[in-house]
Amino acid sequence: MASKPYMRSTPKLGTRQAGMSLLEIIIVIVLIGAVLTLVGSRVLGGADRGKANLAKSQIATVAGKIENYQLDTGRLPGRLEDLVSAPSGSAGWLGPYAKTAELNDPWGNPLQYSNPGQGQPFDLVSLGKDGREGGSSYDADIRFE
Numbered sequence: 001m002a003s004k005p006y007m008r009s010t011p012k013l014g015t016r017q018a019g020m021s022l023l024e025i026i027i028v029i030v031l032i033g034a035v036l037t038l039v040g041s042r043v044l045g046g047a048d049r050g051k052a053n054l055a056k057s058q059i060a061t062v063a064g065k066i067e068n069y070q071l072d073t074g075r076l077p078g079r080l081e082d083l084v085s086a087p088s089g090s091a092g093w094l095g096p097y098a099k100t101a102e103l104n105d106p107w108g109n110p111l112q113y114s115n116p117g118q119g120q121p122f123d124l125v126s127l128g129k130d131g132r133e134g135g136s137s138y139d140a141d142i143r144f145e
Helices: 024-075
Strands: 112-114 123-126
Touching: 024 123
Parallel strands: none
Antiparallel strands: 112 123
16 A cells, blocks of 8 residues: 555645735724714713703702701801801701712712792702803703702
8 A cells, every 4th residue: 555645735826715914903993983973972971961860859859958957057157168067146056968979960060059049939950060150051050949
């Protein structure tokens, strides 16, 4: 029996190897970037929506603390800081009713308080994301009703 000679396969010139071309790689990178941009904008938009909802509930909570202050002292606070530390000459103060951090909205802007309010005993407002009066969307003012 004669042994078979060792056969070696060599690639022929002119044959193409399987793989991706530079153009295909660029297209894939662009598509991945577009998907990440879309997902990123949805996630960041969700953060603002969450802060706006948090501001609404925070306004209601602080308004409740103002009403507790009024029940204890018989009058509304002259300023929001009166909820944190007792003002001079306030009989019946059983606070603190709030912490200093609670007097800022989720964007870090101070809540706006006025006594008396317009058509109600007091006004309590968050100026929204931009921290200025007016605005629309997430920059809109959030008021206690």
